Amino acid sequence: MKVRLALTRMLPVWAVLAALLLGMVLVALAGANPVSAYRELMRGAFADLFGFATTLVKTTPLLFAGLGVAVALRAGLFNIGAEGQIYLGGLAAALVGLYVHGLPAILHIPLAMLAAFAGGGVWAFLPALLKVSRGVNEVITTLLMNYVGIYLVSFIVGGPLIEPGAPYPYTRPLDPATNLPLLIPATDAHVGILIALGLALLLHVLFARTTLGFQLRAVGANPSAAAYAGVHVNRTLILAMVMGGGLAGLGGASEVMGLKHRLFEGFSPGYGYDAVVVAFLSNGQPLGAVAMAFFFGALRSGANIMQRSVGIPVAIVFAIQGLAVLFLAASLVVQRRSRAREPRQPWGAQHIDVAKPAAEAVKHEPL
């Protein structure tokens, strides 16, 4: 029993290891020595201060957005819209940086962050509202809202907010009071990672220790039973989505305020999509998300060095990422099958007429 439990808990780790192993085969097929390729990857990500700083820079948005997906996941919702939420968060932070002046950094940074949380939150609120009021699947709506968000930012920075004479759509620089301080001098690593880590810890406590966390988990595990116990399921779902969207929005803010100090068109290279991977591989656990975000951040950071020194394209990293998800999904299916086969319930506890319609599953549920 204990062994099996440990195996289940470690499933994502096994999936990642299996993906790395299969990745070696891919590297070999591409004509390079897998061992030296992985060594270069590691060297690029960790060996010097600059590599490590890059790893942190790449980890930061992955962690913010990964937490955003994870919160929704714990409440039983699939937030595939972290990318759009990143863009809206970045936009909101940039507006505060462009139009508010004269505040000290100690106030300006929190204000911009708050705006970013609201921006991402609004972007997640719309799908959540459609879900609880009309039953529209949130996977579809959050996914589509990504495009709206990305192109909204493109329009704004390419038109109304473009810096005059800019060769590429971006805004004027933000008020320097919104710049996040550097974590490691003379590198790109900024304190955004500390904020993200702090939030991960906060979420961990939220889920493990608080009544709100209990409520979110209950709704995620069995919305019908939660509703029968008097939990306002729809309100909980909306809250989880807005929290998730806000967290992803903070990821956008940290990119804008910590790294680029302007709002660029297309400033996120798909961090929001990778965040979905981070959240699923960590099973919605905030501390697991820290590990996964760091792992994928390191892969991205080391991939450039690997490409330069052994000639393996960066794309191999995305292949490894995809393989890890496939392995995890496959193992979860196997796990569910074997659980279904276990004789755990006397039959009488359920309906014996197996063909009876499960109409009761869909119940009127008070908002």
Add this chain to the structure above:
Amino acid sequence: MSGPDQKPILRMEDISKRFGPVQANDRISFAVRQGTVHALLGENGAGKTTLMNILYGLYQPDSGRILLRDRPVHVASPRAAIQHGIGMIHQQFMLVPPLTVAENIVLGLPPRRRVFLDLASVESEIAGLSKAYGLDVDPRARIWQLPVGMQQRVEILKALYRKADLFILDEPTSVLTPAETGALFSIIRRLVAEGHSVIFISHKLEEVMRICDEITVLRQGRVVGTVPASETSTDALARMMVGREVIFRLDKGPTRPGEVVLEVRDLSALNDRGLPALRGVSFNLRRGEIFGIAGVDGNGQAELAEVIMGLRPPTGGRIVLKGLDVTHLPLRSRIAQRLAYIPADRHRFGVIQDFSVADNLVLKDFYRPPFSRGAFLDQSAIAGHARTLAERFDIRITNVHQPVRQLSGGNQQKVVLAREASGVPDLLNAMQPTRGLDVGAAEFVLRTILAQRDAGAAVLYISTELEEVLAMSDRLAVLYNGEIMGIVRPREVSLEEISLMMAGSLRKSFAPLESVG
């Protein structure tokens, strides 16, 4: 239509089937005569559908044999069943909504002309069949455009097209309006007149009397008896269905009713299919009494429980809880009025399977003291609470952090019972609280509910187990077709009278609407 001279087309002999600890079918034997409608009548869980799934090749029996036209057959799969001329019309139709009637009917059949579908000839053939049996189905209509009654006819056509001559209709009227039911019955008569045979699965007495020639009554996986419809009545059938064996004796003192806790007036509601399920239900329930709701399953019991809890909106009437009109208040406000609920399907609605025993025990109270301090949970209070309740309610667990998923059905029910009935609620709404439990666990549940009454709770006790309701209730209402046929005291009513009321053919009250001590 029927006569002793007709030969049986089907005989099922000594069929047994066990699922885990539950004997779903226990040496069931019955025979269907050629050209007749034979009913399988029984409550949910009596074993009807299991038996038919065996006949249709979906399950293999543990023992027993099936004879078709006097020849023993082995029905290995639904495909084999179809080859034997058996057609099953399930409760949930197996149709592809975007396709046409004709496309659905040929789906899965080998094309008759090499690789190409010859839909035109299929369509004309279907139109012919449809006409011959009075089905009135347009072969080119798309399924999603058809009303439910029509979709059912498509299923019948599908079986006819596959040359079925023994039709199994599994609760065919449960999805139909009364008018559609009438139309279905004339189709069934047409089928029988053409020499086909029909097995009609139902728990509705008057329908069975209307359409069937012979009736086999099942109860708890066994055959109670087979009777010709011409020699029985709805109330005799009701008596056969619910039986009258008392499993154990309850030591029950006299009731001392206090003030009115629940007042229900002219309550109406719809079921999941949007059809009327409750039609003007009124009763009062006092502190310290158990008010039973008896009736054959599916006569509005589930809807009544859900409307009272606030899980289903009423279409009319009102519910007053301790003087407060809660008709339009959400569930949590009703729980705040000290209303407790034991749902019938506790596996899905009563517990969160992945949560620990301790967490399930505070599902309704986690957000308030002593289980919370401000925004935080008090884990030690939650665990201590769980240890106390596990001891008091004899919940067999290794520790309080064990997931509920690992518990047996009886222990899961004890978790629900402990949560709902540990503090004395003002109103306890118990729906089928002993369903699926072994005798020991059932007795424990019933004794706990009695103790709640004696401690001053008002108990609404809904069960389709007649002997249980009779033993438990101080007063008892019989629900039929969404209406209360009468409110009686168990000791002042005979089984015959109850049976008549359950069958909808007697309307009588022996006890006043609200009891007077």
